[in-house]
Amino acid sequence: MARESAEATRIMVAVNQSSIKGYPHASISSRTAFEWAVTKLVRSNVTGFRLLFVHAQVPDEDAFEDMDSIYASPEDFKNMKERDKIRGLHLLEYFVERSHQYGIPCEAWIRKGDPKEVICNEVKTVHPDLLVVGSRGLGPFQRVFVGTVSEFCVKHVECPVITIKRRPDEIPQDPIDD
Amino acid sequence: MARESAEATRIMVAVNQSSIKGYPHASISSRTAFEWAVTKLVRSNVTGFRLLFVHAQVPDEDAFEDMDSIYASPEDFKNMKERDKIRGLHLLEYFVERSHQYGIPCEAWIRKGDPKEVICNEVKTVHPDLLVVGSRGLGPFQRVFVGTVSEFCVKHVECPVITIKRRPDEIPQDPIDD
Numbered sequence: 001m002a003r004e005s006a007e008a009t010r011i012m013v014a015v016n017q018s019s020i021k022g023y024p025h026a027s028i029s030s031r032t033a034f035e036w037a038v039t040k041l042v043r044s045n046v047t048g049f050r051l052l053f054v055h056a057q058v059p060d061e062d063a064f065e066d067m068d069s070i071y072a073s074p075e076d077f078k079n080m081k082e083r084d085k086i087r088g089l090h091l092l093e094y095f096v097e098r099s100h101q102y103g104i105p106c107e108a109w110i111r112k113g114d115p116k117e118v119i120c121n122e123v124k125t126v127h128p129d130l131l132v133v134g135s136r137g138l139g140p141f142q143r144v145f146v147g148t149v150s151e152f153c154v155k156h157v158e159c160p161v162i163t164i165k166r167r168p169d170e171i172p173q174d175p176i177d178d
Numbered sequence: 179m180a181r182e183s184a185e186a187t188r189i190m191v192a193v194n195q196s197s198i199k200g201y202p203h204a205s206i207s208s209r210t211a212f213e214w215a216v217t218k219l220v221r222s223n224v225t226g227f228r229l230l231f232v233h234a235q236v237p238d239e240d241a242f243e244d245m246d247s248i249y250a251s252p253e254d255f256k257n258m259k260e261r262d263k264i265r266g267l268h269l270l271e272y273f274v275e276r277s278h279q280y281g282i283p284c285e286a287w288i289r290k291g292d293p294k295e296v297i298c299n300e301v302k303t304v305h306p307d308l309l310v311v312g313s314r315g316l317g318p319f320q321r322v323f324v325g326t327v328s329e330f331c332v333k334h335v336e337c338p339v340i341t342i343k344r345r346p347d348e349i350p351q352d353p354i355d356d
Contacts, residue, residue, distance in 0.1 A: 009218045036338070040187045040307050045223040129218050130340070154332060154341075160214070162308070162338045 008050040008105070011037055012128035012159075014119050014149070015055050017091050019177045024090030028171075028178040029134030033164040034095060037132045038102055046103040052128055053095045053108035056118035057088045085110070116152040123157045130160050136175060137165040186228040186283070189215055190306035190337075192297050192327070193233050195269050197355045202268030206349075206356040207312030211342040212273060215310045216280055224281040230306055231273045231286035234296035235266045263288070294330040301335045308338050314353060315343040 013034055018025040026034075034051075042049045092108040099106040111118045123131055135150040150163040172178055191212050196203040204212075212229075220227045270286040277284040289296045301309055313328040328341040350356055 009221065041219055043187065043223055043226045045221060045226065048221045048223065160340045160342055162340050163332075164338055 008048055009130065010050045010052055010126075010128045011041070012052040012054060012119075012123065012126065012131045013037060013095070014115070014131065014133045014153075015053050015091065015095055016115065017087075020172060024087050024094065026091060026094050027134065029136055029164075029166050030095075031134075032166050032170065033132050033134035034098065036164045037162075038104065042102070042104055046105075049104060051095075051099050051104055051106040052126060053092055053106060054119065054122050055088055055092055055108070055110045056115035057084060057110050057112050058115065059084075059112060115149045116156075119149065119153055120156050120158075123159055128159055130162065131157055132162050132164060135163045135165050136178065137171075138175060186226055187308065188228045188230055188304075188306045189219070190230040190232060190297075190301065190304065190309045191215060191273070192293070192309065192311045192331075193231050193269065193273055194293065195265075198350060202265050202272065204269060204272050205312065207314055207342075207344050208273075209312075210344050210348065211310050211312035212276065214342045215340075216282065220280070220282055224283075227282055229273075229277050229282055229284040230304060231270055231284060232297065232300050233266055233269055233286070233288045234293035235262060235288050235290050236293065237262075237290060293327045294334075297327065297331055298334050298336075301337055306337055308340065309335055310340050310342060313341045313343050314356065315349075316353060 013030075015030040015034070016027050018027045037051070042051075088110040092110065096106055096108050111122065119131070119133070131153060133150045133153055135148065138148060150161075154161050154163060166178075191208075193208040193212070194205050196205045215229070220229075266288040270288065274284055274286050289300065297309070297311070309331060311328045311331050313326065316326060328339075332339045332341060344356075
C-alpha cells in the first residue's frame with residue numbers, strides 16, 4: 001500500500017485574469033493549469049489534497065481610463081482600490097467554486113505586486129508541496145519582450161513546480177494574450 | 179466530486195544509477211524523485227496512477243578497465259554488453275519492487291544513449307501525463323561543466339515536467355555525484 005501521510009498534499013495554483021475578456025474572467029492558462037491538476041493529480045482522492053489559489057494583483061495602470069485623471073480626488077483613488085479588490089475576489093470566487101464542485105478543500109487569497117515576486121514570496125511563506133503555474137508556451141522571441149512568470153518560478157521557487165502549457169487549440173489569435 | 183478519468187495518470191520517472199555506489203544502486207536523486215511522486219501525488223490512490231520507469235544506459239566508457247583492451251575479442255564485447263544489460267535490469271528491479279510494495283502498477287525499460295535524448299524520445303513515443311526527474315540541484319558554476327538532464331527536459335520535453343531536488347541532508351560530499 002502507498003503511504004497516506006496524515007497531511008494532505010498542498011498544491012499552490014497561481015491564477016490570473018484573462019487579458020482578452022477582462023476581470024473577473026480567469027485566463028485560459030490559469031484554467032488549464034487548474035483543470036490539469038484536478039484531472040491528473042487529485043483525481044478522485046479529494047481528501048488527499050488541498051488547493052491554495054494565489055492571485056497576484058498588478059496595480060492597474062489603466063484604472064484612470066474611465067475617470068477624469070486631472071480632477072481625480074482622494075475619493076476616486078479609494079473607489080479604484082475598492083473596485084480592484086472586488087474584481088480580484090470575483091476571480092478567486094471562480095476557482096473556489098470549481099473546487100467545491102469537485103469536493104476539493106481549498107484556500108484563496110490576493111497579494112498585490114509583480115506576479116513573479118508574489119508567487120516566490122508566497123511559496124517561501126506557505127511551503128506548499130507543489131506549485132502549478134499555467135504557461136502561454138511563448139516562443140523565444142516573444143518571451144524576450146513579454147517575460148514569463150512560469151520560467152522565473154521554475155528557476156527561483158523553493159518547491160517543485162509544474163508548468164502546464166495551453167492546449168494548441170486554445171491559443172488565442174495573439175499568443176501573448178491570456 | 180473530482181472526475182476520475184477512466185485511464186490512470188501515467189507518470190514517467192527517469193532513473194539512473196548511483197555514481198558513488200555503482201550498479202545496480204539507484205542514485206539519491208532518482209530515489210528522491212520516485213518517493214516524492216508516491217508520497218505526494220499517488221498517495222493512497224494506487225489504482226489511479228501508473229508509473230513508467232525509464233533508464234537511459236550510457237554506453238560504459240570504463241567497461242574495459244577490467245579486461246585487456248588490446249586483446250579484446252568479439253566475445254569480450256558480447257560479455258560486456260550482456261553485463262551492462264544485467265546491471266540495468268537490476269536497477270529497474272529496485273524500482274519495480276518498490277512500486278509493488280506500494281501496490282502501484284508499473285512498467286520499466288532500458289534505452290541506450292544520452293539520457294537527455296533518450297528521455298525526450300521516450301516522452302514523444304509513450305506520451306506520459308507527467309515526467310518526474312530527480313535533480314542534483316547544482317549551482318550555476320557546476321552546471322556549466324556537468325550539464326543537467328533535468329534542465330534540458332524542462333525545456334524540450336512535450337509533457338509537464340516536475341524536477342525534484344535532493345534534500346540538503348542527502349547531498350553527497352561532491353554534489354556532482356548521484
